[in-house]
Amino acid sequence: MKQQEDIHGIQRACYSKSSKAGEQFIKEHGISFIVSGEMEAYDGNTKHLYRKGDVVLYRKNALIRFVKYPGHDGFEAISVILEKNLLKEFAERHEIHSDKNPKESLFKVEPDELISSYFTGLETWFGNKISIELANIKKIEIIHLLLRNNKALKNVLFHFGMPGKIDLEAFMNTNFRFNVPLTQLAFLTGRSLATFKRDFEKLFQTSPNKWIQQKRLTEAHYLLEHKKMKAKDVYLEIGFETLSHFSYAFKNRYGINPSQL
C-alpha cells in the first residue's frame, strides 16, 4: 500500500508496507523531511540513513538510490522540489552567485525549530487546492530558512552550470551500480553520448554495457562468496532489476548459479 500526493512540487509519500527503492537520477534539487520511518540513501560511495525528524537536501544531477523503511507507524516523508527557474529568480533577486561545483550529492540539514515547524505545517496543505503561486511562495520560504543557518548551501542550490567533463574511470567505478541509461551517464560526465562511448573504448577497451555488467557480476560474486549474502539481497544492490535476469546473467558468466556459492 502506498500513497503519493503532489501539489506543484510539494510532495508527500507514504508507504505502509514493503520498503521501496526510489529514483536514481535526480533532475532537480529537493529537500525531504522524514515524518516517520527511515530512509536509506545511497550515493555511490556510502549509504546514509535518515530517521524520523531528519531533513536532507539532495542535489540535482546526482545519482541517488533511496530505500524507504516503514517503522511501526509506516513511512512518511514530505519533500519540496526546488526547480531551476525558481532558484534562478531567487539568485537574481538576492544577487547570489555560486561558482563552486558541489561534489557531494546529499546534505543533511540540522533542523531548527523553524524548519521543523515549516514541514509539520505542510501536512495540512495536502488535500487542499493550492495555486502554483502559493506553492512557490512556500518554496521560497524554505530556501530562506535553509540559508539562514547554513550559508554553505548556497553553493549547492545556486549552481546552474552543466556537469563539467570529469574523470571517466573514477566516475564509472563509483556509479556502475546505478541502473540508468547511458545518455544520463554521459551527461553526468560532461560528455555527449558519442564522446562518452569513444572515451570509454579508449579507457576500458570495451563497450559501456559489457564493462558495467562485468563489473556488477564481479561484485555480485564477491558479495555472495565472501559476505555470504543471498541472491535476493544482492541483485538490487548492484543494479539488476529482476532476480530472474540476474540469475541468468550470473550463470552465463560463471557457469554456476548464484545460490551455489
Added chain:
DNA sequence: CTTGCTATACTAACTTAAGC
C-alpha cells in the same frame, strides 16, 4: 583530428510464467 548526430541491426534487459 575531434566532436556530435543519425540510421540500422542487434543484444541485453525485462516480463511472465512455470518448474524445481
Added chain:
DNA sequence: GCTTAAGTTAGTATAGCAAG
C-alpha cells in the same frame, strides 16, 4: 526461495557523415 525458458522491447553498438 531460486532457476529456467520463451517472448517482447527498449536501449545500445557501430559505422558513416557532416561540421567545427
